[in-house]
Amino acid sequence: xxxxxxxxxxxxxxxxxxxxxxxxxxxxxxxxxxxxxxxxxxxxxxxxxxxxxxxxxxxxxxxxxxxxxxxxxxxxxxxxxxxxxxxxxxxxxxxxxxxxxxxxxxxxxxxxxxxxxxxxxxxxxxxxxxxxxxxxxxxxxxxxxxxxxxxxxxxxxxxxxxxxxxxxxxxxxxxxxxxxxxxxxxxxxxxxxxxxxxxxxxxxxxxxxxxxxxxxxxxxxxxxxxxxxxxxxxxxxxxxxxxxxxxxxxxxxxxxxxxxxxxxxxxxxxxxxxxxxxxxxxxxxxxxxxxxxxxxxxxxxxxxxxxxxxxxxxxxxxxxxxxxxxxxxxxxxxxxxxxxxxxxxxxxxxxxxxxxxxxxxxxxxxxxxxxxxxxxxxxxxxxxxxxxxxxxxxxxxxxxxxxxxxxxxxxxxxxxxxxxxxxxxxxxxxxxxx
Numbered sequence: 170x171x172x173x174x175x176x177x178x179x180x181x182x183x184x185x186x187x188x189x190x191x192x193x194x195x196x197x198x199x200x201x202x203x204x205x206x207x208x209x210x211x212x213x214x215x216x217x218x219x220x221x222x223x224x225x226x227x228x229x230x231x232x233x234x235x236x237x238x239x240x241x242x243x244x245x246x247x248x249x250x251x252x253x254x255x256x257x258x259x260x261x262x263x264x265x266x267x268x269x270x271x272x273x274x275x276x277x278x279x280x281x282x283x284x285x286x287x288x289x290x291x292x293x294x295x296x297x298x299x300x301x302x303x304x305x306x307x308x309x310x311x312x313x314x315x316x317x318x319x320x321x322x323x324x325x326x327x328x329x330x331x332x333x334x335x336x337x338x339x340x341x342x343x344x345x346x347x348x349x350x351x352x353x354x355x356x357x358x359x360x361x362x363x364x365x366x367x368x369x370x371x372x373x374x375x376x377x378x379x380x381x382x383x384x385x386x387x388x389x390x391x392x393x394x395x396x397x398x399x400x401x402x403x404x405x406x407x408x409x410x411x412x413x414x415x416x417x418x419x420x421x422x423x424x425x426x427x428x429x430x431x432x433x434x435x436x437x438x439x440x441x442x443x444x445x446x447x448x449x450x451x452x453x454x455x456x457x458x459x460x461x462x463x464x465x466x467x468x469x470x471x472x473x474x475x476x477x478x479x480x481x482x483x484x485x486x487x488x489x490x491x492x493x494x495x496x497x498x499x500x501x502x503x504x505x506x507x508x509x510x511x512x513x514x515x516x517x518x519x520x521x522x523x524x525x526x527x528x529x530x531x532x533x534x535x536x537x538x539x540x541x542x543x544x545x546x547x548x549x550x551x552x553x554x555x556x557x558x559x560x561x562x563x564x565x566x567x568x569x570x571x572x573x574x575x576x577x578x579x580x581x582x583x584x585x586x587x588x589x590x591x592x593x594x595x596x597x598x599x600x601x602x603x
Contacts, residue, residue: 175234
């Protein structure tokens with residue numbers, strides 16, 4: 170039995186699904202409130218229990234979610250049971266990756282979308298397993314490749330020794346742990362030292378360029394003078410991006426991809442580049458990406474009557490900025506209402522001015538307070554007013570029916586819900602008022 174403490178976590182839910190798919194017995198525990206990540210668990214019939222130290226039984230393989238400290242009751246029970254084998258999430262995943270040709274996708278932004286694209290493309294050519302940070306995971310007993318979203322938080326991705334790695338960008342985050350930009354970059358340096366075959370990175374990212382990569386490395390981007398894989402003649406219309414791909418001055422293919430936004434193109438370039446290195450037919454790469462469906466909570470658009478709901482995982486200032494810019498570009502004639510729920514007080518404290526600048530792109534700004542189990546574990550004691558007072562005209566929103574009623578007055582406009590946490594619950598309540 171594999172037992173997951175915090176089974177509804179994004180990576181945890183994906184990993185639990187993968188083990189179930191290869192025939193393992195799986196169960197776990199979490200809060201009783203609904204999280205979008207549990208949908209895949211429910212679909213598979215995986216048992217989810219309320220937290221209770223008595224859930225831990227003899228002989229369990231216990232996988233511990235990284236949000237749960239060593240003094241959490243189920244963790245204590247598992248560690249103190251000599252018949253249980255205990256792993257942190259990243260420790261177990263690192264062991265699992267050794268069984269396959271593994272590909273890690275890392276970077277401060279874009280990991281989930283890039284991993285989802287990678288899984289889509291490689292599955293078109295090879296039997297491919299994947300773990301995506303929206304709670305989706307799949308694996309088969311005869312899978313050849315395994316694509317894994319790999320997070321730098323607390324250097325957890327150093328537990329992985331992948332064959333290949335794609336790095337989307339490097340911009341300091343997780344400031345509760347990393348001391349400064351140099352410390353943050355050093356984690357990526359240690360990570361690339363673990364890669365066995367090749368590293369691909371976004372060439373226009375100056376921090377990526379600082380890495381000393383021992384294995385073969387390839388840059389992708391838009392600079393014909395310095396990048397290995399180059400997109401040129403890029404054109405965008407309302408729902409399509411087209412470009413010509415070159416590899417070291419050799420024309421590869423003219424791509425037509427059904428999405429817009431430079432950030433999505435960058436993600437796709439990393440995937441396409443690795444696929445070309447594996448000698449996959451570019452026509453079939455394009456076909457696989459033509460069926461790409463955005464991961465859960467990554468700029469998911471729903472038009473509810475004449476009101477637009479956008480749900481996005483944005484939790485860093487750069488991600489908030491990109492999300493709001495995309496909303497303004499897509500809906501230039503509507504008001505953009507930003508609703509933001511932060512994760513970790515230390516992140517807000519460190520980036521407060523950047524958050525304020527990014528959120529101010531919206532016509533109206535609403536802020537929800539911290540509610541997660543790990544929001545203040547790092548010792549920073551602020552509430553949401555610390556950010557609110559820096560955004561002129563912004564409002565603090567209660568996460569209840571009164572808050573939903575307040576948002577319902579923007580009927581016919583664009584409501585952009587942004588958070589790595591469970592902000593989608595209040596969006597459901599707004600629809601009830603509408």
